[in-house]
Amino acid sequence: MAKYVRYALASVCFAASVACLALWFRSIGVTELLMAPNNATNCDVMIGLEFGRIYFAVDNQPMEVSSEWSHISGRPNEDFDIEQEISKQSNPRIVSAPLIFAALIFALAGVGALRLRRQFSIRSAFICVSVVAFLLGIVVAL
Known part of the structure; x- marks a missing residue:
C-alpha cells in the first residue's frame, strides 16, 4: 500500500514540476495578471507571471470592492508591466520568485x-x- 502512495505522491510532484515549466515557457512571451475577488477578505490579492517569474502581491487597502476574478494578459513591456500594475496599489506586499526554482x-x-x-x-x-542539469540547461539554452 505504501508503495502506491509513494508513486502517487511522486506523480503529483512530477506533474507540478511540468506545470511550472509550462508556466515558465508561457510567461516568457505573455504577461499574465490574475486578481482575486476581495469582497470577503477586504484586501487585494494579485498573482502575476512575467519573464519567467511569478509575483504574489497583497494589499490591505483595496482600491475598489470586487466580487469577481479579473484577468489581464498581454505581451511583456508593450501592453503593461506587472510591477507598474502592482505599484498602483497603496501599500502592496510583493513576493517574487523564478518559476524554474x-x-x-x-x-x-x-x-x-x-x-x-x-x-x-x-x-x-x-x-x-540529472534533473538539476536538465532544468539549468533549459535556462541556459534560452
Whole structure:
C-alpha cells in the first residue's frame, strides 16, 4: 500500500514540476495578471507571471470592492508591466520568485518521494544531478 502512495505522491510532484515549466515557457512571451475577488477578505490579492517569474502581491487597502476574478494578459513591456500594475496599489506586499526554482523543487521532491524509505545511493544522486542539469540547461539554452 505504501508503495502506491509513494508513486502517487511522486506523480503529483512530477506533474507540478511540468506545470511550472509550462508556466515558465508561457510567461516568457505573455504577461499574465490574475486578481482575486476581495469582497470577503477586504484586501487585494494579485498573482502575476512575467519573464519567467511569478509575483504574489497583497494589499490591505483595496482600491475598489470586487466580487469577481479579473484577468489581464498581454505581451511583456508593450501592453503593461506587472510591477507598474502592482505599484498602483497603496501599500502592496510583493513576493517574487523564478518559476524554474519551483519546477526544480517539485522535481527533486518527486525523486525524494520515489526514494523514500530506501537507502540513498549513488544512483539517487545521479538522478538528482540529472534533473538539476536538465532544468539549468533549459535556462541556459534560452
